[in-house]
Amino acid sequence: MVFAFRLDPSLHSDEMDRLGCLLFVLLFSSLEVADGQGSKCSKPSLKNGYFVPEKDTYQHSSDITYACEKDYERRGEGWWGTSKCVNGTWSPEPVCKDKSDCFAPDVPNAKFRKLGTEKYLIECEAGYEIDNTTTSTILTCKDGEWSTGSCIKSATSCGAPAFVSDAVIIHKYQDIFGDKQAVEYKCMDSYTLEGSIISVCEEGEWSPPPKCQFLKPTAAPRPVQPTPAADDRTDDAGRTKQPRTQPLEFCGTAPDLTNGLVSKLDESTLLIRCSIYYTREGPEHVFCLGNGKWSHQPNCLEPCMIAGTNPPKGVAPFTGIQYIEEGNRKLFYCHKRWPWGGFKYQHYYLDVGCYQGKLRFTECVKG
Template sequence: MRVTYLGFFLLLWFPGVLHAQSAARHCDAPRLPHGYIVSEQNEYDHGRTLTYACEKGHKPAVEGWWATSTCQSGTWSPKPQCIVEEGCIPPTIPNAKYTESLTGWYEEGDKIRITCDEAYELKNNDATAVCTNGSWSSVPVCERSDDACDAPPKVPHAVIVDHGYQELFAADTHLQYECEDGYTAEGAGNDKTIVCIAGTWTEGPTCSSAATPGAGHGGSTEGATGGSGTQPAGRGTTPSTGHGGGSSDSSLQPAGGGSSTTSDSNGSDSRPSFLPINNCGRYPFVPYAAVEAGRMNLRYRCDEYHTLVGLDTVVCHSDRSWSKLPDCKEKSCVLNPARYPLLQLSGFQHLTGAWKHFHCIWPGYYTFVMCDNGEITTGQCCNYYGHCL
């Protein structure tokens, strides 16, 4: 009996609390300028969905000419909104991010700039989109980077630590394995870390039972000492001076495919395939390219007038030589000042299919140049009186 009275007493004392909890799950009817709502009422229960459309000259701030919104604990989601027909709703661009509008939509002429997520890069270097007459012009695309890596290889009796699972990893990503209790990391110089280089993971460890004697603890052979900069057995590649060249692409070993290392008396690896780039000295020079340095690799990017040929990522081998360098090949329809010394050119220039006027090196003389099907055609240098050289 006392319990019943106590419950009745609480209801009398806390009616405001109970009403607030109940009201929090309802939504007031939304205000919708330039639009109208089907089955309009003053209040909507939690979970209730309404349908709305917009007046002529306006459209919903979502795809389609009509839209829905759902009451979620006192808030409408998505917010019912009618915008002008020339406006744009936020574009959906996979694997990318951009600054979103505070109003939830964009006006005619608004421009957004895209930044791709790690392991992705812009297609055709197109990073912007413009709202034009209610739609986006040339929406950028973020595609997988050529030097990105898939999920790392599975190592029995080991897990990846300090990193959640994902399907794609950016170049120069470092992941660390940790062996389960009772197992010890062996191989790859006992290094538990793997690195994403040029689309491939470096070789990882093997987790062996602690009861099994580990390899790699014997003395070194005469042919491969452990000294700094010593030539590894069987490679036959001299250390690079940092001016280019380097060894072939085949030395970029995939995970599990072996590594270029020295060997001890038991035939086990004693040095990893790759070293941090500061072990290889001065960075190699690639004409018409800029270089970005990471901890384990260099990445080269050609300028807008040249196309990269070969791998854009260069690594430092265990013998302190650079891997093979890429080249920057001149694109078609590009005027190179060195090839056209009679033209006044301040630098490389792109050409289109139309004839373009250029001044010659002689004052008062000019010519016309055109590129058709990748071939550049030049005329004679003539002055305005018709005299040609």
């Protein structure tokens, strides 16, 4: 399909530019993005600008095209911009600002603290520091431009922690780790950990990681004679026997497991898996028994949580959130006051455990 337009030559230049921009976006307003599975977006609030298509709500993955009024501008080049609905949020947010104002500052590997109108304090992320040769710690806006800001890799930062065979690292992914940041190692099933469970970044080097040794199988203990139960898994004399089972549909709706996942293992058996950091208490398998009832069902015990920005008394602040599974323990740096003032926690640790959903602490000791 071809469209032809004739512009009135009596229009002023500014009016023709705006009309041309509007005609362009109208050409594409009928193109709809396929309906996605994410959350919908509300109509954006665009001061000093206009957008198409204009609706009350937009499907996930939908696009809008927008332009700004005279004497206002958007981020980027050109007359028009696009923004996409991503899980209920417009990305990037459509904004039209005065040409003498600044957009929010954008400095890689940094976060900002607002000090006043168009003035921000730079705070570099862990593993980075202010480049003092080119950057001030305070950014200011003048004539629509920000003063120079840059965060560079610190000389005391570390790269990726050491790989340990048959182990996983309990920490969110990072390219760079700051001085004194630590990661925890956890061995796979059937392996035991030798050494410290944590490795610490110290002056650009990681402290030695642990090793995971395979556990040799031992002789199985003699079975204990169970007492009779009402779940159809013992005979009249109390002797164990294979559960008399039947297809799952005979027991009706599958058990509802809070903080876990129930899946079908075979025609009469369900497999139980708890969510990450939650600990299973009870059997891994649930059966549909001959009496039409489900066998004994497990629970998923909630972990303990420590927030790095507001840790318990005695625990040094850290980045992010740490979870401790029920019945397990983790080491944390101490927040220890020294006689000559200040706080120091290098090489001093607290052993923190999670028992019945509550934290338990040891004394601060040198590692």
